[in-house]
Amino acid sequence: MTSFSTRAIHAGQAPDPTTGAVIPPLYQSTTYAQDGIGGLRNGYEYGRGTNPTRDSLQEQLAALEGGKHAFSFSSGLAAEDALIRGLLAPGDHIVLGNDAYGGTYRLINKVLGKWGITNAAVDMSDAAAVAAAVAAGNTKIVWLETPSNPLMKISDIAATAQAAHDAGAILVVDNTFASPYLQQPLSLGADVVVHSTTKYIGGHSDAVGGAVILNDDAMAEEIGFIQFAVGAVSAPMEAWLTTRGLKTLAVRMDRHSASAMAVAKWLRNQPAVESVLYPGLEEHPGHDLAKAQMKDFGGMVSVTFKGGEAAARKVAESTRLFLLAESLGGVESLMNYPSEMTHASVKGTDLAVPENLLRLSVGLEDIEDLIADLEQALGQL
Structure with a gap:
């Protein structure tokens, strides 16, 4: 399936094998019966770890962003927090836009700043300024919004990815404003895409959520561990509603x-x-x-x-x-x-x-x- 709309409707959405229902059921369950101690059925054990409805959404998100791994969170900021905590350590540095979403800056500067994460805010549409701000060996993440919120600045994803990679950093793109339909950051060199799925992906103002999509196996393992250990997963109902929104x-x-x-x-x-x-x-x-x-x-x-x-x-x-x-x-x-x-x-x-x-x-x-x-x-x- 190469067409975006076809993937949006069918990825992770196989008919229910028991009834043939064309819309997969909502698995509103917190736990799963085991066939003996450690005898999990298809890997399902407890809702914080896995849930079939959330798994379906994650497969859908990965397919639409062209990624290998996707994680669905309880909010966009929960997704950002898990991403940063999974990949960074105290003393690491983030470069972000000087017109970044206020909640992102608050998380990085005021919450994670107490944890030892430092940051520099620059005009991300100025390639020279970005390159100058990325300190080789210290900056671990370059954080990009394009279009930016709310000044609508446009930044060159491929050029920013190159600047980040030259300094040994990764590029994270917040693709919330564009959505995966209008922009594909991973195909342009980004390492990670984040979303507030509350916005265009959900599309109906009835489900709060967030997502992280990427290709790197090692980074995905770290993010998955943080998601399981901390627990900011999307609830089944929110995941189901987000899946419904993605189809249109x-x-x-x-x-x-x-x-x-x-x-x-x-x-x-x-x-x-x-x-x-x-x-x-x-x-x-x-x-x-x-x-x-x-x-x-x-x-x-x-x-x-x-x-x-x-x-x-x-x-x-x-x-x-x-x-x-x-x-x-x-x-x-x-x-x-x-x-x-x-x-x-x-x-x-x-x-x-x-x-x-x-x-x-x-x-x-x-x-x-x-x-x-x-x-x-x-x-x-």
């Missing part, structure tokens, strides 16, 4: 991308708008690179306002279809004020998000309705 990822991302492009083009012509950050626009500095390494440009649009913080807040609190809420990637459109919401943890630091910026997750509603909603909200200024 391709058609959803096509619609998200088309609608986001329409919203971005409309916004850039509005007098109150200072700038529109969307890689699908030709004036975006990363447009050509995004066009080369992505299938399409995704459903996320950020916008800044000439009226500053007051204008951004007014618009965020005036929309009707764009719900003011955390998260992204669901079928419904969401409006987010990152400075006080998703990125509040980096406020006052060098990673602070502009206070006149809003982040839009463009959903699957009719585009005419979405633009009308934005028009009436901007009319409040």
Whole structure:
């Protein structure tokens, strides 16, 4: 099976051998009967270690990202924590973007910093800056978001992978914004892909989860050990819901991308708008690179306002279809004020998000309705 949509529907989804059900059952079980002491049935013993529903999702995730191993976690941050703890030791160093997701920076800087992990935040779209920040022999992970959250910067995955490898480090790519349908980091040289599956992969705002996908057997063994030992696994129901969402990822991302492009083009012509950050626009500095390494440009649009913080807040609190809420990637459109919401943890630091910026997750509603909603909200200024 080489087609993405075919793999999304069939990978890990063989009909139930007992009943022939075309949708594999939800195994809502914490433990499994053994045929004598140590006599496990197909390796199943206890839910923290293995679960058939989670196994199905992990097979699906690996197939869609082109990886050999996949691990499904209880959240995106749980996945990141297990990855870092599995691969690093006190004294190791991480290079990450200076506009990284606030939760990622908080985990690396404030939580793992106490464990002896150090970090440097740089502009990941600047290849020279990345190469300079990667200290040979000390940096163990280069952490990349592309498109970045929420400034929508585009970074060269292949070039960043080369810089990391030249210094003896590995490249981790957070592929949440693009999804595996639009971007395949492992094929471009990345060593590990992480996701908040809560977002586009799940796609319906009803299941929190995270994932790690990779090819290296030794690294996979370390991550698997941490997942089992610490226990931040996705629950069966969340895994089942995420699997369901993945099956429609391709058609959803096509619609998200088309609608986001329409919203971005409309916004850039509005007098109150200072700038529109969307890689699908030709004036975006990363447009050509995004066009080369992505299938399409995704459903996320950020916008800044000439009226500053007051204008951004007014618009965020005036929309009707764009719900003011955390998260992204669901079928419904969401409006987010990152400075006080998703990125509040980096406020006052060098990673602070502009206070006149809003982040839009463009959903699957009719585009005419979405633009009308934005028009009436901007009319409040």
